[in-house]
Amino acid sequence: MLPTFSSRAFLAPMAGVSDPALRLQCKKMGAGLVVTEFTSIHSIIAKEKQLKENKKTIQEFLEYSEQERPLSVQLFGSDLLALEKAAKIVEPFFDIIDYNMGCPAPHITQQMAGGALLQEVNLTQQIFSTLVNAVKKPVTLKIRLGVTEASKYLFKDIAEIAEDEGIQMITLHPRTVTQGYSGNADWQMIKELKEISNIPIVGNGDITTPEDAKTMIDQTGCDYIMIGRGAMGNPFLFEQINDYLTTGTYKKYTFKDKLDAFFEYLHLTTQYNIKFSNIKSQAMRFTKGMNGGAKLRPKISRTKNLIELEKIMNDAYV
Numbered sequence: 073m074l075p076t077f078s079s080r081a082f083l084a085p086m087a088g089v090s091d092p093a094l095r096l097q098c099k100k101m102g103a104g105l106v107v108t109e110f111t112s113i114h115s116i117i118a119k120e121k122q123l124k125e126n127k128k129t130i131q132e133f134l135e136y137s138e139q140e141r142p143l144s145v146q147l148f149g150s151d152l153l154a155l156e157k158a159a160k161i162v163e164p165f166f167d168i169i170d171y172n173m174g175c176p177a178p179h180i181t182q183q184m185a186g187g188a189l190l191q192e193v194n195l196t197q198q199i200f201s202t203l204v205n206a207v208k209k210p211v212t213l214k215i216r217l218g219v220t221e222a223s224k225y226l227f228k229d230i231a232e233i234a235e236d237e238g239i240q241m242i243t244l245h246p247r248t249v250t251q252g253y254s255g256n257a258d259w260q261m262i263k264e265l266k267e268i269s270n271i272p273i274v275g276n277g278d279i280t281t282p283e284d285a286k287t288m289i290d291q292t293g294c295d296y297i298m299i300g301r302g303a304m305g306n307p308f309l310f311e312q313i314n315d316y317l318t319t320g321t322y323k324k325y326t327f328k329d330k331l332d333a334f335f336e337y338l339h340l341t342t343q344y345n346i347k348f349s350n351i352k353s354q355a356m357r358f359t360k361g362m363n364g365g366a367k368l369r370p371k372i373s374r375t376k377n378l379i380e381l382e383k384i385m386n387d388a389y390v
């Protein structure tokens with residue numbers, strides 16, 4: 073059974089972005105669910121072996137905190153034996169196991185993973201059945217429409233198979249794999265998926281404001297919404313969406329609030345093993361839309377360590 077979600081707005085899995093510090097910050101600001109960055113089933117197996125030898129668990133590799141719960145771990149990779157093994161390794165630590173069938177990056181699709189799987193109906197069915205039988209935790213799915221414009225209705229077949237095999241929730245990012253991030257997410261497809269589904273549907277794509285969130289829910293009837301790029305450097309969005317959905321208004325945040333939020337993020341990173349290059353990219357995102365942000369970003373990009381980065385961000389307060 074799916075856990076209870078405290079809000080209808082979820083934070084999307086984003087490689088290099090949805091690290092445990094940002095996830096915790098978004099959770100504190102009202103995200104109903106947070107998901108780890110996608111993780112290779114093969115790297116989980118290899119890491120677990122290494123860690124076990126040192127009497128450590130996979131938590132050292134897939135870092136998280138208890139405050140993030142309910143917490144979903146996203147897996148990719150289509151080797152069935154490895155999938156079963158990896159799912160069993162992560163199961164004790166996470167509340168939901170999510171499977172990635174949307175990633176458009178060539179280095180993923182070329183290994184028959186991510187979005188490439190949308191055209192592999194038989195393999196997909198085996199993947200769902202393997203996952204659902206391997207673990208007792210709920211298994212969910214994240215998909216795109218199809219591979220190309222010509223196959224943009226594949227998601228309907230996949231969703232039907234998923235439901236038959238016991239997948240408990242589906243997130244749809246309504247673009248095709250070849251589209252990447254171009255054009256607009258086609259929210260009509262979320263509506264069509266919702267109409268044929270008996271499990272919760274999460275609508276995803278192009279939500280950057282509380283108004284967008286409400287429009288997607290109203291237009292598609294989706295049960296939940298998932299936000300990716302709109303939440304980058306902007307954890308406030310979850311509180312704003314929750315308030316807007318319940319009261320019709322929301323608090324606006326200032327540039328100073330954004331800088332404060334960055335320093336909160338920075339503080340949270342100290343508990344985790346997050347690469348400096350990733351933290352620096354997060355700093356750039358927190359300055360988006362900020363007065364003088366464009367001038368600030370090249371300076372951020374030149375910083376070589378946390379001390380330099382903190383100084384640049386502190387100077388931005390004036």
Ligand SMILES: Cc1cc2nc3c(=O)[nH]c(=O)nc-3n(C[C@H](O)[C@H](O)[C@H](O)COP(=O)(O)O)c2cc1C
Nearest residue numbers: 084085086087109110214245277278279299300301
């Ligand atoms: C930098 C970046 C990394 C992403 N990494 C993942 C990932 O690991 N797993 C996944 O399912 N989707 C990933 N996505 C896709 C997002 O989860 C989401 O589906 C997509 O960005 C559309 O939502 P948005 O318009 O709210 O950003 C990523 C997107 C971005 C921008």
